[in-house]
Amino acid sequence: MPRLMKHIFPLNRHLIQRLGFAGLTVMAFLTVLPIVAVVIYIIVQGAPAISLEFLSDFPRGGMREGGILPAIIGTIYLTIGTAVFSVPLGIAAAIYLSEYAADTPLTRTIRIAIINLAGIPSVVYGLFGLGLFVLFLRFGTSILAASLTLSIMTLPVIISTAEEALRSVPQAFRTVSISLGATRWQTIRRIVLKEALPGIITGVILGLERAAGETAPILFTGAAFFLPRLPHSPFDATMALPYHLFVISTQVPEMPIKIQYGTALVLLVFVLAMNVTATFIRSRARAKRQW
């Protein structure tokens, strides 16, 4: 067959290569296209809604007017709450796996568990959070319960990226440090963590970014349909951007479309800002890296 083709299309190898690369380039651009389209569409539809009032006021008129302040504040609270639990735990687990754990059946099981944790649908986390934190531990529908649920969902991302970052620190640094009379912990604290920090921060931000944008895990655990005031304590429920978007898109009839897209735009900017920060930290650390 190839021989036959050659007879029909007498192409030389260079031309074939050029065609091949051209095809690959088109494919690469095609993958970017949907993302760009989504962002542009949301900006065009949502930008008219954005105003100081929209960002700083409570929803009014059955949420068809006013702003989305409590949802913005709520998402910030949930993100911080998630960070409080998942960051120390995730980094500690990554240090254990990368620096201390031997390759035993137990640690292999832990690793497999972490990988599988990342594959669990977010609504399942939501249900789990409802059962454990809201009902069993009696935290109620609260920022605390929602943050804990989001933390469990975020942990695999933080652990695996942090472990990756720790492993990329050259082994020779550890050997040298030990040979200079450092303990393993001193070596980790003074050399390994310092070098891995940009990578760890990047992973943390990417994990939190996902938490900030999720609806399902907070659906049963901490998100409120509407609250006339901001939450006072971790035991209060809260409004949040993703859930608010879900509510105003599906639960409220005759919703002005620009408020929906305005909310989507705010959420998008929130998440993209975190993403850009992560990318910035990573690229700056790479440029500064000396090995």
Add this chain to the structure above:
Amino acid sequence: MNKILIESLSLQYSDGTESLRNVSMEIPANAITVLFGPAGGGKSTLLRCLNRLNDLADVQVVEGKVLIDGENILAPQTDVIALRRKVGMVFARPVVLPMSIRANLTYGLELAGEKRRSKLDEAVERSLRLAALWDEVKDRLDDPAIALSGGQQQRLCLARSLALQPEIILLDEPTSGLDPISTGKVEAALQELKKDYTIVLVPHSVQQAARTADYAAFFLQGELIEYGEGSVIFTAPKEKRTEDYITGRFG
């Protein structure tokens, strides 16, 4: 005066393969003792036994003792941190820590609890002078160490060990990546250092072994074949295998 006494030491890797077989030797103070031989002979493993760096690798002591100043450092109750301060090490590849020249030198001392600025500065200058690097870097101590050339980095690594004021210095092919001029500087520094230190060197070539050795030990496949004064080993070896290796018939 023997600083290090190795008594019928046998080591093996965790998969059971033998690394060193029944090695006994005495390493004198204030001299350069060279461990040489073809790759895989167990020289590096023996070297890393002397500061217990093998603890990090999958090497086990089967039997034997290593006495430093009369104390068996292989005993489980040994304070390995104190041991590693007393027994400094320089590796084949110069590995500077990702920090300034000064911080590389003060790293070990700070870990040991030294906080006084004057003491640290003193150690920086003293160790850099000993490693013949002071004049080249004295005006840029706060530059990143990685900016130094390969030869300078290796002398920095030597200085970094010396900053801890060890008694013994282990060098594992310290000049394997260096040009002849840098190699000469390192070797000259070692000749100065041996007045005050016990030096154990795994050279990267037979020529370097012959140039530097006060005492030389020939290792072949985990066995100590011959050990004696360098001037004797490299001119009139007793063992046929030593002679064959030195004259380049194998290796």
